[in-house]
Amino acid sequence: MLGLRTVPERLPEEGPFPFNLPFVPALDLRFEAPVTFFVGENGTGKSTLLEAIAAMSRLPVSGGSRSELAAAHGPEKESSLSRVIRPAFRQQPKDGFFLRAEFAAHFASLLEEREKDPSFLGNPYQIYGGRSLHTRSHGEAFLAILQNRFEKGLFLLDEPESALSPQRQLALLTLIYDLVGAGDAQFIIASHSPILMTYPGAQIVSFDEENLRGIAFEQTSHYQVTRGILEHPEGYWKYLSEPDEKTP
Numbered sequence: 550m551l552g553l554r555t556v557p558e559r560l561p562e563e564g565p566f567p568f569n570l571p572f573v574p575a576l577d578l579r580f581e582a583p584v585t586f587f588v589g590e591n592g593t594g595k596s597t598l599l600e601a602i603a604a605m606s607r608l609p610v611s612g613g614s615r616s617e618l619a620a621a622h623g624p625e626k627e628s629s630l631s632r633v634i635r636p637a638f639r640q641q642p643k644d645g646f647f648l649r650a651e652f653a654a655h656f657a658s659l660l661e662e663r664e665k666d667p668s669f670l671g672n673p674y675q676i677y678g679g680r681s682l683h684t685r686s687h688g689e690a691f692l693a694i695l696q697n698r699f700e701k702g703l704f705l706l707d708e709p710e711s712a713l714s715p716q717r718q719l720a721l722l723t724l725i726y727d728l729v730g731a732g733d734a735q736f737i738i739a740s741h742s743p744i745l746m747t748y749p750g751a752q753i754v755s756f757d758e759e760n761l762r763g764i765a766f767e768q769t770s771h772y773q774v775t776r777g778i779l780e781h782p783e784g785y786w787k788y789l790s791e792p793d794e795k796t797p
Contacts, residue, residue: 550602550703550735551637552579559633567630570594571759576634578761580737582752583729587739588769589756595739596707597630602737603647604631606703612649614698642735644702648694648709692717695724701733710742718744743775 555576561568572594587595600610607615610628685693691712710718722745728734738745746753746766755764766772778785 550580551639554635556635567597572761575760582750584736584748585752586746587754593756595756599705599707599739600628601631601634603705604628605636606645608645608647612647614646642703647705649707704736706738741771743771
């Protein structure tokens with residue numbers, strides 16, 4: 550994927566969410582590195598844009614690969630934002646996967662349903678580590694997908710750190726590094742994890758202002774807050790524990 554651009558004539562007038570997200574009218578984003586991070590506060594539209602990219606890449610917005618496009622295994626069925634955005638591909642990715650932390654249980658249940666379905670040919674767990682994802686912890690299930698399913702293509706990750714310990718986040722970084730080094734793998738990751746954002750040469754896109762902009766790792770609030778509280782916890786806790794003078 551090379552870039553995304555909003556098509557103004559497709560925008561509804563005074564449209565509801567997601568068309569009222571601040572970045573939508575002037576969206577013009579180019580992907581300049583094999584690994585891109587979407588960063589910003591909750592509610593700024595990171596996951597919503599990731600859903601739109603999934604839809605435009607023919608991946609299910611509830612997560613999974615193209616094999617799950619017709620499965621309807623999660624609450625999200627479509628991306629309305631994708632209808633007003635024009636993607637630019639060097640070539641349409643031949644493969645890909647959308648990993649959504651919040652819908653991981655739905656995906657694990659889908660695989661179990663396929664195991665019981667006599668019309669499903671083959672082993673549904675074969676490319677996910679060989680056994681049901683429900684038999685693993687949340688973090689282990691994530692890693693089973695990442696380590697066994699990812700190879701070449703476009704990979705979208707929505708807050709993968711939510712299931713991973715710091716050590717496992719380092720394992721994810723190693724996996725991404727190896728796949729990018731082998732060629733033909735691109736990652737777009739919505740994240741709050743300063744650990745993941747250390748990836749060398751990554752493009753970091755901030756959603757915290759009206760227009761999306763690239764920033765350095767050290768400029769992210771995630772880095773600044775994490776560094777501050779680790780280096781001076783007493784100062785942060787003094788501030789956090791002070792009673793609100795405005796409260797009677």
